[in-house]
Amino acid sequence: MPKGSGKVLAQNRKASHDYSIIDTIEAGIVLKGTEIKSIRAGRINLKDGYATIRNGEIFLQNVHISPYEQGNVFNHDPVRTRKLLMHKKQIARLVGETKSSGYTLIPLKVYIKDGYAKVLIGLGKGKKKYDKREDLKRKDQKREIDRAMKAR
Template identity: 55%
Template sequence: MPREKGRKLIAQNRRARHDYHIDDTYEAGIVLTGTEVKSLRAGRASLVEGFAQVKNGEVWLENVHIPEYSQGTWTNHAARRPRKLLLHREEIARLIGKTQEAGRTLVPLSLYFSEGKAKVEIALARGKRTYDKRRDIAEREAKRDIERALRRRR
């Protein structure tokens, strides 16, 4: 069986970039059961309400929805169970320090297969205020209007 190459995106959390200021990103392996991997290979997952937290020196991914595998039997998994993330000890120590600061949280940005292994990209983030979100939307619309005007001039 040939080995997979590259990165195959499964799920992305677009809402996270809208709701949070992204400070730092980390790539982490994820501990999964067999039926979870099969469900992910079918391209089914949702990161919308997901978050990560540090418990007892380990990082856990909570509230990420990986639906039950349709062909699974009694060995099927729970859809929203906590899943352990695999990070280096130094990265975990850094995350422990950073998440204890006020207003910092860990949010999943994307879930993907990298060379056949399931990975999750988590971000150290600060929540945006409503006026920050409005300003970002206004900037995006202004850029779009400028691009539109430039295209018309050509």
């Protein structure tokens, strides 16, 4: 099964616009009971999220999971820091990449795989404004070419 397959529940569309994604890696998320119910309902927002590495562990921050409607006092904090599950070798490789060359870890999508919530983390470098404009130009040109080919 390729990376990122499964029932996609949330996607960070802005990430490919703001970052050039070099590599992707799959990780599990440590969740509380009502959080997984909210995620299965699709009530998750990855827009401002990022991942940090502290003490050999990787954490997902600023990801908003809405409180579960049928929950009661056991509901969770919507933007709490959540631990990600990865192998030590994978984390060590990411530490080297982020420390040396200024890369950032961005959550690209959240999906359910074999009953577990997984997040696809992208290793990306921030784009400058002129890079973003260049990408938009290329995208528009491709759209025009496709439109012209379709009209033939």
